[in-house]
Amino acid sequence: MKLCKTCFSSPWPFMMVTAIAIMTGFVTWLTLGLSQPEPQVQLAVGLIAFIAVEATLIHYVISCMRRHCRHHAKKVDPGRHLSSGA
Numbered sequence: 001m002k003l004c005k006t007c008f009s010s011p012w013p014f015m016m017v018t019a020i021a022i023m024t025g026f027v028t029w030l031t032l033g034l035s036q037p038e039p040q041v042q043l044a045v046g047l048i049a050f051i052a053v054e055a056t057l058i059h060y061v062i063s064c065m066r067r068h069c070r071h072h073a074k075k076v077d078p079g080r081h082l083s084s085g086a
Helices: 012-034 039-068
Strands: none
Touching: 012 039
8 A cells, every 4th residue: 555645745754753863863973972983983873873763764654654544444334333233
């Protein structure tokens, strides 16, 4: 099932994922700064952490959107009940 345009048009989930990934990459970069590696190594590991978190969370958000999308679901008749009637 593909994402419908209504679910995919909201930028907020993707902005939140990017903000979380930026914070994670920045904290990784700061933590490596305490151990005094070369600046290129520090930047590379921070960038790898950002990319890994971003990719993982984007995958999670898209799979949740696919699973919970109800825009094309059939309408349920509110008059029907689970019981067969007594």
